[in-house]
Amino acid sequence: MSFLAPIPLPAPLTTRALNALRRDIVTTRLAPGETLSEATTAERLNLGKAPIRAALAQLAAEGLVQPVPRRGWIVSLVTVRDIHEVFDLRLLLEPEAARRAAASAQDRAAAAAPERLDAVCRAGYRPEDPASALGFLEANRAFHVAVAELSGNARLARQIGRLLDESTRMLVLGLRRRDRSGEMAHEHRALTAALAAGDAAGAAALMREQVAASRAMVLAALTVPDAATVA
Structure with missing residues (x-):
C-alpha cells in the first residue's frame, strides 16, 4: 500500500460515540474512576456496541x-503526575504561541483577531449553577486554541488543543472547589490587549502566568483527601 494513499476516516457512528464520550469525560459527567460497560454505554447513547468499543479504544490511546x-473500562484517574506533565507542556508551548501571535500582529490579515478573542472569553461561570462551568471552560479552551492558531503554526495549535482537552477535565474539578473564573476572564482581557499591541514579550509573560495560576488552582483543589486523584 502506498504511503500516500488516503487514510480511511472513522465510521460516522464511531465518531459520534467518540465525541460524546470524550465530552462526558472531559466535563466529568463521567467521573474519574467510574466504570463503563459497553452495553450500558451503547444503550445510553443509542448506538451499537461496535462503535462504542472502537471509541473506547481510541480514548484509551x-x-x-x-x-x-x-x-x-474505567475512566482514568487524574493524578498529581498527570497535572504536572500536562501543565509543564502547556508552559513550554503556550507562552511561545502567544509570543508568535503577538509578533505577527502586523502581518495578520485578520485584523479582528483581538475582537475574536475578547468575544470568546465573555462566557460567564456562576458558582450557583454548576452547568455554567462547562460553558466557561469551553470558552476558555477556545480562547487558548485561538491564540495558538494566531501563532501561524498549525501543528503547534493542534498539540495545544490536545493538552487543553486534558487540562479542561482538571479545571472542571478544580473550579468546583475554587472559583477562579473572574481572574481568568481578566487574564484573557490583558492577554488580548498585549496581542493587539504586538507586545510579544508581554503576551508570553501573561500566558505563562495564566497557565501557572491554573496549575496552582488545580493542584490545590485535587490534592485534598476526597479528590479524584492518586499520589
Missing part, C-alpha cells in the same frame, strides 16, 4: 480510559 479485564 488518548489516556482518558483504561481497559479492565472482566469489568469493561
Whole structure:
C-alpha cells in the first residue's frame, strides 16, 4: 500500500460515540474512576456496541480510559503526575504561541483577531449553577486554541488543543472547589490587549502566568483527601 494513499476516516457512528464520550469525560459527567460497560454505554447513547468499543479504544490511546479485564473500562484517574506533565507542556508551548501571535500582529490579515478573542472569553461561570462551568471552560479552551492558531503554526495549535482537552477535565474539578473564573476572564482581557499591541514579550509573560495560576488552582483543589486523584 502506498504511503500516500488516503487514510480511511472513522465510521460516522464511531465518531459520534467518540465525541460524546470524550465530552462526558472531559466535563466529568463521567467521573474519574467510574466504570463503563459497553452495553450500558451503547444503550445510553443509542448506538451499537461496535462503535462504542472502537471509541473506547481510541480514548484509551488518548489516556482518558483504561481497559479492565472482566469489568469493561474505567475512566482514568487524574493524578498529581498527570497535572504536572500536562501543565509543564502547556508552559513550554503556550507562552511561545502567544509570543508568535503577538509578533505577527502586523502581518495578520485578520485584523479582528483581538475582537475574536475578547468575544470568546465573555462566557460567564456562576458558582450557583454548576452547568455554567462547562460553558466557561469551553470558552476558555477556545480562547487558548485561538491564540495558538494566531501563532501561524498549525501543528503547534493542534498539540495545544490536545493538552487543553486534558487540562479542561482538571479545571472542571478544580473550579468546583475554587472559583477562579473572574481572574481568568481578566487574564484573557490583558492577554488580548498585549496581542493587539504586538507586545510579544508581554503576551508570553501573561500566558505563562495564566497557565501557572491554573496549575496552582488545580493542584490545590485535587490534592485534598476526597479528590479524584492518586499520589
